[in-house]
Amino acid sequence: MILDLFFPNRCIECNRIIDADLLVCNLCFEQIHFTHFDYFSENIIKEKCRLLFPVENTYGLMKFEENGLSRKLIHELKYKSRENAGKTLAEWTVERLDFKDEKPDILVSVPLHPKKLRERGYNQLHLFTETLSGFYQIPFDHELIERNHYSKAQALKDKKHRLEAVNPFSLSKLISGKHVLLIDDVFTTGNTVSSIAWEILNAGDNKVSVLVMAVDA
DSSP states (O other): OHHHHHSOOBOTTTOOBOOTTOSSOHHHHTTOOBOOOOTTSOOHHHHHHHTTSOOOOEEEEEEOOTTSHHHHHHHHHHHSSOTTHHHHHHHHHHTTOOOTTOOOSEEEEOOOOHHHHHHHSSOTTHHHHHHHHHHHTOOBOSSSEEEOSOOOOGGGSOHHHHTOOOOOEEESSOOOSOEEEEEEEEESSSHHHHHHHHHHHHHSSOEEEEEEEEEOO
16 A cells, blocks of 8 residues: 555556556546457458468457557556556456357467566466456466577567568477467467467367457558
8 A cells, every 4th residue: 555655556648547457547548449350250360360371260459559559558568567467458358359159169378488488577468368268268278389489579570580481389288179269469460370370270170269469450
């Protein structure tokens, strides 16, 4: 309570004092551009994924805009030690995403390289994934996919390097006959999810869907 008094939580956009468990105030919340995608219908993520691998369904929570609030939210989560922002983003997702009667079998998030995990102290996707898991009653597996090479974040790479066909991922265990929902923070070229998807698809009779916090279209 003393910390809250001297260091109150503030909206990341306008700096107003807000409740400790919030990221933005009510006024700034209205500035977030949610996609309103339907998980089963055509959308830009599905269109791009289909050029790279056989995808089932796709969903993106927000539009990722260079000067928009969605970028600030992702930045807070990844680089400002606001791990709990993942829980908030997951709560916004469950308010908008309906799997109907076709829930995936397992939730899998894009892993960090162990070196990057030590540097950051947490994987920004884990709490997001675990919150979705609890709400939808779908198991998650943080160990299924391993990142074998340390590399810069996609956002920090130029286009040429993002398009390099090097697969830094591998499976840590056998998986077959599963519908995997692959979770990432920002969808850009689709190369990251494609690399992981092919590992899952080639492992057995599996299907892959994709869910991201934001889509850079």
